[in-house]
Structures are given as C-alpha cells and as structure tokens.
Amino acid sequence: MSASPAIETILLEERRYPPHPDFAAQANAQPEIYEREFEEFWESEGRERVTWFEPFTKLYEWEPPYARWYLGGKLNACFNCVDRHVEAGRGDKVAYHWEGEPEGERRDLTFADLQREVVRLANALKRLGVRKGTPVGIYMGMVPEAPIAMLACARLGAPHTVVFGGFSADSLSGRLQDMECEVLITQDEAWRRGTTVPLKRTADEALADAPSVRNVVVLRRTGGDVPMTGGRDVWWHDVATEDADCPCEPMDAEDLLYLLYTSGTTAKPKGIAHTTAGYLVGVATTHHYIFDVKPDSVYWCAADVGWVTGHSYIVYGPLCNGTTGVLYEGTPDFPDKDRWWSIVERYGVEILYTAPTAIRSHMKWGHEYAERHDLSSLRLLGSVGEPINPEAWVWYHEHVGGGRCPIVDTWWQTETGMILITPLPGITTTKPGSATKPFPGVDAAVYDEDGNEVGPAGGGYLVLRRPWPAMLRGLYREHDRYVETYWSRYPDTYFAGDGARIDEDDDFWLLGRVDDVMNVSGHRISTIEVESALVDHGDVAEAAVAARADVTTGQAIVAYVTLKGGRDGSVEMLEELRNHVARKIGPIAKPANIVFTPELPKTRSGKIMRRLLRDVAENRALGDTTTLADPMVVEEIKTRAATERTDD
Numbered sequence: 325m326s327a328s329p330a331i332e333t334i335l336l337e338e339r340r341y342p343p344h345p346d347f348a349a350q351a352n353a354q355p356e357i358y359e360r361e362f363e364e365f366w367e368s369e370g371r372e373r374v375t376w377f378e379p380f381t382k383l384y385e386w387e388p389p390y391a392r393w394y395l396g397g398k399l400n401a402c403f404n405c406v407d408r409h410v411e412a413g414r415g416d417k418v419a420y421h422w423e424g425e426p427e428g429e430r431r432d433l434t435f436a437d438l439q440r441e442v443v444r445l446a447n448a449l450k451r452l453g454v455r456k457g458t459p460v461g462i463y464m465g466m467v468p469e470a471p472i473a474m475l476a477c478a479r480l481g482a483p484h485t486v487v488f489g490g491f492s493a494d495s496l497s498g499r500l501q502d503m504e505c506e507v508l509i510t511q512d513e514a515w516r517r518g519t520t521v522p523l524k525r526t527a528d529e530a531l532a533d534a535p536s537v538r539n540v541v542v543l544r545r546t547g548g549d550v551p552m553t554g555g556r557d558v559w560w561h562d563v564a565t566e567d568a569d570c571p572c573e574p575m576d577a578e579d580l581l582y583l584l585y586t587s588g589t590t591a592k593p594k595g596i597a598h599t600t601a602g603y604l605v606g607v608a609t610t611h612h613y614i615f616d617v618k619p620d621s622v623y624w625c626a627a628d629v630g631w632v633t634g635h636s637y638i639v640y641g642p643l644c645n646g647t648t649g650v651l652y653e654g655t656p657d658f659p660d661k662d663r664w665w666s667i668v669e670r671y672g673v674e675i676l677y678t679a680p681t682a683i684r685s686h687m688k689w690g691h692e693y694a695e696r697h698d699l700s701s702l703r704l705l706g707s708v709g710e711p712i713n714p715e716a717w718v719w720y721h722e723h724v725g726g727g728r729c730p731i732v733d734t735w736w737q738t739e740t741g742m743i744l745i746t747p748l749p750g751i752t753t754t755k756p757g758s759a760t761k762p763f764p765g766v767d768a769a770v771y772d773e774d775g776n777e778v779g780p781a782g783g784g785y786l787v788l789r790r791p792w793p794a795m796l797r798g799l800y801r802e803h804d805r806y807v808e809t810y811w812s813r814y815p816d817t818y819f820a821g822d823g824a825r826i827d828e829d830d831d832f833w834l835l836g837r838v839d840d841v842m843n844v845s846g847h848r849i850s851t852i853e854v855e856s857a858l859v860d861h862g863d864v865a866e867a868a869v870a871a872r873a874d875v876t877t878g879q880a881i882v883a884y885v886t887l888k889g890g891r892d893g894s895v896e897m898l899e900e901l902r903n904h905v906a907r908k909i910g911p912i913a914k915p916a917n918i919v920f921t922p923e924l925p926k927t928r929s930g931k932i933m934r935r936l937l938r939d940v941a942e943n944r945a946l947g948d949t950t951t952l953a954d955p956m957v958v959e960e961i962k963t964r965a966a967t968e969r970t971d972d
C-alpha cells in the first residue's frame with residue numbers, strides 16, 4: 325500500500341539536504357563567513373567587489389529610518405558593470421547570450437559589445453539633454469537594449485525607472501509623472517507567445533498624461549508599423565550612432581541610481597529609491613556567494629528586467645561581477661513547453677534562478693519536457709518571489725536539478741534591494757520550503773505584536789534590526805509614508821510585512837504577507853500552509869487561499885484550485901481536498917469553500933493576487949485589477965464561486 329499524500333508531504337518538508345562535500349570544497353562561501361564581523365564584512369566586500377574612483381572614508385551612518393553607506397566614495401555603476409571588465413582584458417567575454425522568442429533569433433553580446441552599445445546610447449541621450457540627475461523612463465521587453473538603456477543612464481548619472489512592459493498606459497504614465505521623467509526609452513513592439521505587444525502605442529497613450537517627457541527613443545524590435553511624433557520621437561538606430569568617448573560620470577556613493585515603483589496598500593505605487601554604492605556592493609556580494617558564480621559560469625536569472633529581481637540579479641549584480649548571463653525574450657511555453665530546457669542545454673546554463681510560480685507551471689506540464697534535454701550543466705538552482713511549497717521544491721530538485729544541485733530559496737524585497745535570507749550553497753543544510761538563514765551581517769528576527777522575539781513554537785512578523793548596504797533610501801518624495809509603512813510598528817526596526825517562523829535549527833520559514841495570514845477561531849493559519857497542503861494532493865496543480873468573514877469562526881477559508889491536466893472539479897474532489905487539508909494541518913484549516921478554476925489570477929510577475937481572491941471570497945466588488953496578467957481569469961472565478969458556493 326502506498327503512503328497517503330498527507331504523510332508524503334510531512335516527509336517532504338522534514339527532508340534535509342546537507343551540502344555535498346565536493347560542492348562545499350569549491351564554494352565561494354566557506355563556513356567562516358558566518359563568523360565575520362558585520363563592519364569588517366561590508367568594508368572588505370566594499371573594497372573587493374567594486375572599483376572606486378575615490379575610496380570611501382566611512383562605512384555607514386545610521387540615522388533611523390535612513391542609512392547611508394560607503395560615505396565619501398565616488399564610483400559609477402556602469403563603469404563597474406562594463407568598462408572595467410573591458411579594461412581588464414575581458415572584452416571578448418560574453419555578457420549576455422540573448423535568445424529572442426521567435427525561434428532561431430540569437431545574439432551574443434560581449435562586454436566590449438555592451439560597452440560600444442552603451443556609449444552610443446549614452447551619447448544620444450546626452451544630445452537629447454540628459455545629464456547627471458535627469459530622470460529617464462524605460463518601457464521595454466526582454467531585449468539586450470533594456471539593460472543597455474539602464475547602463476547608459478547609469479553612465480551619465482541619470483536615474484532611471486524601468487516600467488515592466490506588461491503594465492498599462494495608466495501605470496506607465498503614473499510612474500513617468502511621479503518621477504517627472506524627461507525622456508522615455510521604449511520599443512516598437514515586443515514578442516510574447518508568438519504575438520506582438522504594442523509597447524510604443526501604449527507609451528503614446530501614457531505620454532498624453534505625462535507632459536514632462538520631451539523625447540522618446542524607440543528601438544526597432546519587431547519592425548511593426550508604429551506612429552512617430554515629429555520633434556518628440558526618435559529611432560534608436562538613428563540617434564545611437566556616435567562612438568565618441570563618453571566618460572562615466574563620477575557619482576557620489578549616495579547618488580540616486582534608480583527608482584522602482586511597487587504596489588502598496590493604496591492605489592498609488594511607492595517609488596522605492598536605490599542609491600549607487602551600497603546597492604552595487606550589496607547585489608554583487610550576494611550574487612557572488614549565494615549563486616557561487618565562477619569566472620566562467622553561465623548564469624540565468626529568468627525574471628523580467630522590469631522587476632527588482634531583474635535589476636539586481638540580471639543587470640547590476642551579475643554584470644558587476646563580470647558574469648556571463650542568459651537573457652530570454654519570451655514565454656516558457658513558446659513554441660513548446662520545453663523552451664527553457666532547450667535554452668539551458670544550448671548555453672550550458674550552470675545556475676538557474678526563477679520563481680515558484682514558474683516551477684509549478686513546469687510541474688503542471690510534466691517532467692517529460694525537461695527530460696527531452698541534457699540539463700547536466702546545471703549545478704545550482706534558485707527560487708524567489710514567494711514561499712515555495714515543498715512539493716514544488718522537491719520537483720525542482722529532482723526533475724530540473726537531477727537531484728545534485730543545491731537550491732537557494734532567497735527571501736528579499738524591492739525595498740531590500742538584495743537577498744537577505746537564503747541558504748549559502750556548500751554550507752547550509754536546506755529544507756524544502758525554508759529560506760533558512762540571514763545572509764552574513766543581516767540581523768533578521770521574528771517579533772510578536774509587542775515586539776518580543778518569538779521562539780520556535782510560534783509565528784510572527786519578520787523584522788530587520790540593522791541596516792544593510794542595498795536597503796531602500798526611502799520612498800520617493802514620501803517621507804511620511806516611508807516611516808508609516810516600514811518603521812512605525814517597532815522602534816528603529818524595519819517591518820517587512822511578511823509573516824515568518826524560526827524553527828529549532830534557527831531556520832526561517834516565510835509564511836507570506838501578513839495581510840495573508842488568516843485567523844480562524846483564534847488560530848493563526850497562513851494561506852501558504854493551506855495552499856501547500858492542497859498542492860501536495862496528487863491531483864492539484866495550483867492553489868490559492870483567501871479568507872472571508874464568518875460569524876462564528878471570525879474568518880473562513882476559501883480555496884481556489886486548479887487541477888492537473890485541465891480537469892474539472894467535482895463534489896467528490898471537493899470533499900477529498902477538504903479532508904486532505906484537514907489531515908495535513910488539522911480540521912481547523914479545512915476550507916469552507918473550494919472553487920475549481922482553470923487558472924489563478926496572477927500579476928504579470930507571477931504573484932497570485934490574493935487580494936482579488938479575498939474580494940471574490942467576500943463577494944465584494946473587485947479592487948484594482950490593472951496589474952493582472954489576464955483580467956478574464958478573475959471574472960471566470962467569480963462566476964464559478966457564485967455557482968459552487970458550499971456551506972459546512
């Protein structure tokens with residue numbers, strides 16, 4: 325007789341994956357790293373990872389809630405990411421293997437190529453009046469010109485804001501207006517799943533409400549017909565032609581590198597501010613140790629450059645370390661579901677960094693797609709963006725990593741700039757579902773409502789008690805909101821907004837956003853726990869959980885479930901899943917309703933929009949749906965929820 329699924333999951337999260345001695349022997353991170361003293365660590369990393377035009381004179385200054393790092397230092401992020409590698413004789417090294425979505429479209433850019441392209445664009449931007457401090461918007465897909473645009477801005481000292489290519493005209497104009505961007509860099513269209521996305525047309529719509537933008541630089545990508553406004557719009561290939569020397573602007577350590585807008589609890593997104601030196605040292609250092617990157621490694625972060633993961637771990641961290649990366653333009657299932665694995669095989673990818681939602685999609689499609697390809701080049705896997713359920717973790721480990729690759733489950737935020745809680749490969753014994761330990765020098769803890777540290781028995785709020793180099797320098801022009809959002813719960817302590825628990829081995833388990841913690845009859849249950857229990861059932865592909873108000877229990881749990889193989893739900897399956905959750909967590913966690921749906925509502929970065937599911941669960945009018953990847957999904961769910969409502 326086979327073990328019941330419930331028992332299997334208990335075993336999954338109790339599994340231990342100690343480091344392999346061969347990996348440990350060659351790892352960039354050695355156990356002494358945890359003994360290094362905080363100031364010594366960031367001082368020596370600051371000297372080692374980055375080339376300074378002028379050395380820093382003071383490591384940091386902490387005037388809560390603002391920190392400043394590497395004071396007195398002068399540097400340029402573009403110089404560190406591009407020029408210094410060329411100057412050191414590594415101009416012929418590949419910076420990006422780019423793969424377009426249409427099959428057969430490929431381009432390798434060396435560091436020398438990158439330098440040439442960046443200089444050409446920077447010269448063009450200069451002619452358009454971009455100087456140190458001029459805000460520039462970037463609205464592009466996954467083309468090499470997106471990092472090139474970011475680096476050209478950094479070269480001139482012009483802060484950028486990258487707006488994800490899937491965002492609407494309204495989202496784009498809101499960001500351009502807030503930052504008062506003077507120039508926008510975009511492209512005619514982007515490729516996505518075999519069709520084109522009209523970026524320039526959307527940009528035109530946005531620009532009607534963003535009068536600060538005087539010029540638009542347009543990259544020709546698809547060759548589609550797009551309107552150009554005379555006097556305002558110029559083609560990239562017409563203007564980015566000048567190879568004349570374009571020196572890297574010496575920037576102060578604390579000069580603004582970029583703003584990245586992220587949604588908060590109000591309709592207005594927050595402009596997260598990142599400055600130059602601390603950010604660059606933070607992302608380069610974490611990239612070096614956590615991904616165990618070697619001089620000839622091929623590294624692939626499969627995020628979009630429009631998200632912070634793309635900023636820190638496609639562009640600034642890897643390029644600062646002179647790493648060869650992969651950049652892929654399209655979706656994982658175009659033209660077929662093995663596209664990613666063909667890319668891993670073609671470029672001999674060693675390190676793959678992606679999100680749980682992507683892993684679960686691959687899991688749903690089946691491991692036969694990975695089996696079509698030779699994935700033996702892989703030696704390390706990473707996860708980011710949300711808690712990873714143990715079943716997906718183990719699937720990733722076995723079917724992608726061939727059972728031999730350490731997995732780093734990395735916790736961080738747009739606000740933190742760099743990874744803060746993570747295993748170090750070669751040192752940390754990992755557990756499926758746990759992000760394990762604070763990175764060296766990071767002081768993370770779990771607090772209860774009153775600011776007392778919570779022991780292994782309970783959950784609480786994740787806090788950070790000491791500054792770190794890449795931390796946000798505030799919210800753009802919103803001091804009060806900055807204080808209120810992150811610093812008002814506990815004195816001089818950063819409130820991350822995530823629930824967490826620390827186990828007997830001092831390993832951290834992230835439990836999702838605290839607004840996703842449910843309270844059923846006085847029991848705290850995290851949405852992720854219930855989701856994990858559901859996904860552990862052999863027939864479930866994906867699950868999302870939200871709470872609705874209930875007169876007796878306070879809150880009641882509503883689960884949204886996608887079954888494997890596109891199957892429809894049934895009354896029998898509903899009962900089976902409810903009982904499965906009851907078995908796995910306890911009867912208290914049994915969902916009151918289960919809504920079967922072919923898809924879950926997700927943002928374009930793949931995060932499940934639980935807020936919308938809560939609205940559906942509560943039978944309320946839906947909140948803002950503009951960041952949904954597919955707005956139809958939620959309509960479908962609403963219909964199903966109305967017809968499948970059950971009571972127990």
Ligand code: 7RM
Binds near residue numbers: 822835
């Ligand atoms: C990098 C990124 C931040 C939020 C954060 C968490 C969640 C991210 C993990 C995670 C559990 C992880 N930036 N989150 N990584 N939760 N384990 N490894 O995603 O600003 O877009 O989101 O994402 O809730 O607060 S983000």
